[in-house]
Amino acid sequence: MRLRNHNHTTLMLLFLAPLVLSLADFIAILLLIADKSDLAVEDGLLESAQVLLLISALMILLYRGRSLPSGSLQIYMIGLILFCISAILREVDIEKYSLPQAIVFIGSGFGKKVMLALCWLSFFIFCSSRARSLVLSAPLFMKTSAGIVLVISGMFLLVGGVFDRQYLEVANAQFYEELMEFNAYLMLVLATMLIDTRQTVPYGLRVSEMGSSPSNIHY
Secondary structure (H helix, E strand, O other): OOHHHOOHHHHHHHHHHHHHHHHHHHHHHHHHHOOOOOOOOOOOHHHHHHHHHHHHHHHHHHHHHOOOOOOHHHHHHHHHHHHHHHHHHHHOOHHHOOOOHHHHHHHOHHHHHHHHHHHHHHHHHHHHOOHHHHHHHHHHHHOOHHHHHHHHHHHHHHHHHHHHOOOOOOOOHHHHHHHHHHHHHHHHHHHHHHOOOOOOOOOOOOHHHHOOOHHHOOO
16 A cells, blocks of 8 residues: 555544544443443443444445446445445344334344345345456455455454354453444444545446456556
8 A cells, every 4th residue: 555645634544543443442441440331231332332333434435425436436335335234223223213113124123134135135136247347346445545444344343253252251252342343333434434436447347448457447
């Protein structure tokens, strides 16, 4: 990653992100030491913060992608939007709120599973028709600052999954799970702000027109 290719805003975000992450984790651990037992419970402080981060990421993606030309980057952003929606529905118990029955059915239980399954199935079918161009452009995207931050976000989620499934027997496993998910979603928000929407590949552009080398592709 060449720093000269990044503007001052990007560099500032990359500099501030570790500081914000460290400060948030430090405060959370202090609260744990202070025996704030409700920190990682259902609808607790950490889970509420996760939902706010996911909604923030979703809003940023919708705003930045509203006028994005058709291309590989648009597909990646649609995938991130679906991920945010899936994660929000996972964290929020819709049935606890006074909402119309139709919304409660779609956003919880069997209705949620069917709705998300159909959305992801449609997305993957859509991606399969453009699989080669996506595969060629993906390495370029993953080398950008946004792509690198997304990988870090995914690593936090994997570590959170280890605590969630209790592969490691440690005290306060639920706390560490929620903290890792908080870190992951904070990195996700950062990634959505770092995505360079100026570089795209049209859906209709044939791979043969782009050349066989990924270096000829701008995501």
